[in-house]
Amino acid sequence: MRWRESFARFMVGRYGSDALSRAMSAVAMAFLLLSWFVLPQVFNTLALILIVFSTFRVFSKNHQQRYKENLFYTRQVDKVKYYISKIKYRNNQNKTHHIYSCPQCKQKIRVPRGKGKIMVRCPKCQTEFMKKS
Numbered sequence: 001m002r003w004r005e006s007f008a009r010f011m012v013g014r015y016g017s018d019a020l021s022r023a024m025s026a027v028a029m030a031f032l033l034l035s036w037f038v039l040p041q042v043f044n045t046l047a048l049i050l051i052v053f054s055t056f057r058v059f060s061k062n063h064q065q066r067y068k069e070n071l072f073y074t075r076q077v078d079k080v081k082y083y084i085s086k087i088k089y090r091n092n093q094n095k096t097h098h099i100y101s102c103p104q105c106k107q108k109i110r111v112p113r114g115k116g117k118i119m120v121r122c123p124k125c126q127t128e129f130m131k132k133s
């Protein structure tokens with residue numbers, strides 16, 4: 001119990017763990033695993049750098065800077081997640097729909113597949129054009 005108390009006292013005012021430091025630890029573990037198979041020196045060094053920086057962040061008292069770093073990291077992750085969900089959505093759409101661009105205004109138009117030759121009217125500029133669906 002004494003150890004726990006003194007650790008709690010030591011952690012007062014320190015930043016602690018966040019999404020970025022957890023991710024850095026996970027990547028460091030992955031690098032350590034990788035280092036068993038390829039380029040041991042490179043991956044060991046990278047893992048060490050990540051562990052040192054992640055530990056530094058956890059014990060840091062500069063909350064504002066750590067918060068900024070974490071925010072930057074979570075925004076990048078969100079961007080990647082958004083990009084992946086966009087690709088997934090497009091792949092699903094491609095199974096049931098064609099996406100054509102209007103020859104006039106380049107508006108993207110979604111047309112169901114498997115209806116034969118159809119006349120497509122652009123909802124934006126009303127241009128009509130023939131397409132195979």
Ligand SMILES: [Zn+2]
Nearest residue numbers: 102105122125
């Ligand atoms: Zn158009």
